[in-house]
Amino acid sequence: MSIERQLHKFGGSSLADPECYRRVAHILKEYSSPDDLVVVSAAGKTTNHLIEFLEGLDKDGRLAHEALQAIRQYQSDLIEALLIDHEQQQLLEQLSDEIRALGELTAPLTQAQKAQVLGHGEVWSARLLASLLNQQQLAAINLDARSFLRAEYATQPEVDRGASYPLLKEILAQHSLHRIVITGFMAQDSLGNTVLLGRNGSDYSATIIGALAEVERVTIWSDVAGVYSADPRLVSDACLLPLLRLDEVSELARLAAPVLHSRTLQPVAQSAMDLHLRCSYQPESGSTRIERVLASGRGAKIISSLDDILLIQINFTSGHDFHRLEQDVLERLKRAQLEPLTYEVQSDQHCLRLAYTAEIANGALGYLQEAAIDAEIKLKEGYSLVAAVGAGVTKNAHHCYGFYQQLKSSPVEFISESQSGLSLTAVLRRTNTQTLVTGIHSQLFQAQKRIAVALCGKGNIGSRWLDLFTGQKGELEKRYGMNFELVAVIDSNHYWFDANGIDAASAVAQFDNEAQQHKDNEWIQRLGAIQGFDEAVVLDVTASPELAKSYLDIAEQGLHLISANKVAGSSSSEYYHQVQDSFAKINRHWLYNATVGAGLPINHTVRDLRESGDEIIALSGIFSGTLSWLFQQYDGSIPFAELVDLAWQQGLTEPDPRHDLDGSDVMRKLVILARESGLDIEPESVKVESLVPEELASLSLDDFLDNSQVLSTLLAERLEKAQREDKVLRYVARLEKNGQATVGVEALQKEHALANLLPCDNIFAIESRWYKDNPLVIRGPGAGREVTAGAIQSDLNLLSSLL
Ligand code: ADP
Ligand code: ASP
Ligand code: MG
Secondary structure, eight states: OOTTOEEEEEOGGGGSSHHHHHHHHHHHHHHOOTTOEEEEOOSTTHHHHHHHHHHHHHHOHHHHHHHHHHHHHHHHHHHHHHOOHHHHHHHHHHHHHHHHHHHTOOSOOOHHHHHHHHTHHHHHHHHHHHHHHHHTTOOEEEEOGGGTOBBOOOSSOOBOHHHHHHHHHHHHHHTTTSEEEEEOSEEEOTTSOEEEOOTTTHHHHHHHHHHHTTOSEEEEEESSSSOBSBOTTTOTTOOBOSEEEHHHHHHHHHTTOTTSOTTTHHHHHTSSOEEEEEESSSTTSOEEEEEOSOOOOOSOOEEEEEEEEEEEEEEEOTTSOHHHHHHHHHHHHHHTTOOOSEEEEEGGGTEEEEEEEHHHHHHHHHHHHHTTOSEEEEEEEEEEEEEEESTTGGGOHHHHHHHHHHHTTSOEEEEEEOTTSSEEEEEEESOOHHHHHHHHHIIIIIOSEEEEEEEEOOSHHHHHHHHHHHHHHHHHHHHHTEEEEEEEEEOSSEEEEOTTOOOGGGHHHHHHHHOEEOOTTHHHHHHHTOSSOSEEEEEEOSOOHHHHHTHHHHHHTTOEEEEOOOTTTTSOHHHHHHHHHHHHHTTOOEEOGGGSSTTSSHHHHHHHHHHTTOOEEEEEEEOOHHHHHHHHHOSSSSOHHHHHHHHHHTTOSOSSTHHHHTSHHHHHHHHHHHHHTTOOOOGGGEEEOOSSOHHHHTSOHHHHHHTTHHHHHHHHHHHHHHHHTTEEEEEEEEEETTSOEEEEEEEEETTSTTTOOOTTEEEEEEEESSSSSSOEEEEEEOOSHHHHHHHHHHHHHHHHHHO
16 A cells, blocks of 8 residues: 555546646646645536537537537647657547547437447546656556446446455556556446546546555545635636535535535545645645545535526325335435435425435436335426535524525525534526526625614614715625615614615615504614624614613614714713613623714714823814805894894704704714713703794794794894804814813804804814823814714724724
8 A cells, every 4th residue: 555645537527628737747747756646627517518529429420520529629629739759640540540449320329329438528638648647757647537436327327346356456556656547428338338427526536546555645636726715707706715514515516516426425434545736727725635634614605506406206195104205215316326306395295305416316216216116206307406515504593694685586396404413505596696696695705794774763864874874885895894784774763673674775765664663662672682693783874762761772783883863972970871881891892973063073083082192181173064155154244043044944953953052962972072072961060042032932833943043142242242253153162171061152353263164064182191282183074964974884883893
């Protein structure tokens, strides 16, 4: 036994043209030793062309002739490009003889004759590669596997190891220090007929010959570096899997994934040799190694698909013990090596449906018909199969959910779990499997985390955020490798909840059709109990005090929260700290960047300064876009009340402008910022100057607007006084380190930093130990649906980076 010996298998894709052959020769120079074995398939698509030739013989002699000429051309081009002198001459002559013999065949051919025809591809490539190696001073011989590999014909023939072993041993003994290039795909029966091992069967040849020769390692070289998380031809961002468990690869092969023939792993499992997959185009581009240890498997690793599936439907005559009959059929198929890829049991109909590839289906049907089962058996064409393969897949809730979710609008016949728990398979009427595979692949593998998003408030800002989310979702998902799904939209009376996801683009339009009446914050419970997501986040873009009261429930359900709603942040410090603590305690985040200055990075800056060791000494500014606009315009030419009316008409105020004018909004922002600066502050301790005279406070909106001239009178006097001193009026918020906080109208020098803004701008001046003589100023549009929705999105970004 040679412990060091290795076997290298090169498939059609590695031998497709002269350049490929040269690469293979180079690989053998670099990576093989003199005693190694080499197994080859037919070059390129030669087997397919030989099949066309056979089909031509049955139908139309001219087609057969054309196919044969194309084969001759392709093979002689290879020989001429690769060999020189006598070797070239000799191989061309042999080829000519063989093509002539093939041309003399007439239909009908027996099974064995057909097999012999199809085996030519492998004969030609073994001969050519051996000659090329010799020409490059690597001693090699070419060996027809039929001289030692024994198997009897069957739909899935099995190599007779006992008969093959001594024959191979003898050959190996005769050819030491020669690389032996062996034909894949073929064996011989006891009558001397060719027996084929099935399409892609050279992979199986490689491992069975490797096992018989007791090699240390088999390497399967192809046009890909190994097994990927999906067929890289279908999914461009599939990743190479450097290490796979033997049972996982066996399952992949059993499901007829083209990367490995279905029985390739059988000999590996029964021996001690290693199996590697590598790329003959770029040998150092990575590999897949098959490991024997059964490390714990936590889910799917590969998404596979097949486009040409047939179903054998067995309807048992009723009245019998269906369960026993069905088990019996499955047992018998297994013994005959005709196990289906997957199957469905319909107990109520006494029906068993078995899925097969086109290659095996007829053999299995014939077997079942001969078995004289008391049943009606039908063969149905036109199905596809998709599968998620990996140890633990059937127990991984996220993977199972994703698999079903992606299939929900496909014509699925049935979905089943393999008994081993190694795969989840769906059989569906023939469909575009590429889209499905890509979808499942990205849902299961790309989106490591799934985040459920619930939006409270679908008004001005909420609807703008929905637009933004529709546009940004893809980018966000790519950036963080997460999957975001809008699962609920909530307004003051109704909520719409759908764990399968709500289309953000049509959420507002569909809301009335889909939403149901609130029942004690039921949506919070449902969001807390949602399945198939790793995290859930609530976006509060309302101004609702009721919702602010539910923040503790939201935290209790383990949800994250992003607020534009200022109520909780500016409530009593007791409640504020309670909310903070209840999120912190369970490692959930409460973000509220949008509560002050909309998208301006003010909260963040204040917090960051403090956390970096600075100390905030004072904060001042104009925190209300509405009041900023009003006072910027107010130069005496138009009475203040008329400006209010104008602003109201232009939508620059809250629906009731008193909510801006009473200073409460500015007060709330000041409290939030004070807390962010590290100060303990109660909302009542802020001195607030309201611009709404008491007598107007409780009027209806209309009456207020009709009587608002009182406001003009009140402010006109102050403006005159200010103008006499060459000053302007501004509505300013101030906070001192000692906790003193005021909000109200001030007269400022015209050149004061707070006096010169664009209408609607906010400005924040931060005085700290580091920014003492010259305060840090943040200024810009601090209100409006666009920037506020943007601020929510920015918090969602921040949250994603924290998860
Ligand atoms: P060869 O001709 O060398 O035998 P095959 O064409 O039979 O090669 O197998 C390699 C092909 O298998 C790749 O080109 C790829 O398109 C396909 N394939 C399917 N599924 C996978 C997968 N999960 N990983 C890698 N390759 C795959
Ligand atoms: N040449 C055969 C086929 O095309 C065997 C193989 O490639 O493995 O199926
Ligand atoms: Mg192959």
